[in-house]
Amino acid sequence: GENVEQHPSTLSVQEGDSAVIKCTYSDSASNYFPWYKQELGKRPQLIIDIRSNVGEKKDQRIAVTLNKTAKHFSLHITETQPEDSAVYFCAATTGRYNFNKFYFGSGTKLNVKP
């Protein structure tokens, strides 16, 4: 099966700085890569995703990049704010028309210091 590795496990940044979280995957057939944010005591929620036919996707202060050759993808958060503090999970999944199993990374705890 797929193996998703995520780094770093914890990340502290000053408010206004950028944060980057990286993930690698093992299955070259993986073609959909979502990112979920989990605030303390809350459920995970999707913040951005990317398909394998796209190299980069942006949504305001967050962006995701994908390098299929190297089998890694990254989450970029610019101008971080205290409300960005949370645990972030990357995931990978495969499926030609649909996706069955979602494999998650181990999570990154982001702390944005005011």
Next chain:
Amino acid sequence: NAGVTQTPKFRVLKTGQSMTLLCAQDMNHEYMYWYRQDPGMGLRLIHYSVGEGTTAKGEVPDGYNVSRLKKQNFLLGLESAAPSQTSVYFCASRGGVRTGANVLTFGAGSRLTVL
């Protein structure tokens, strides 16, 4: 529209006891999943279902059983609980091919402690 509802939210069991976690969704989703979340290990897939009456094993299925008798419900059972099953359990669902929805909608989680 409640989304995904998990019951119970908290439960303490003794080793060897059995219990069932219930996941209910009102979005007419085809796919449903059970994950466990442990510190430093992310979300690990226990079992999943691609439709009513179907179930399949995930990454860590041992010690758990599931059933999907109705489309809206996905039950996770522990026949003989062990301390290693102490965890937070999340149910999730998503639409199928016709909706094209890839987004997982998660429940609020169920915290299980096995003594």
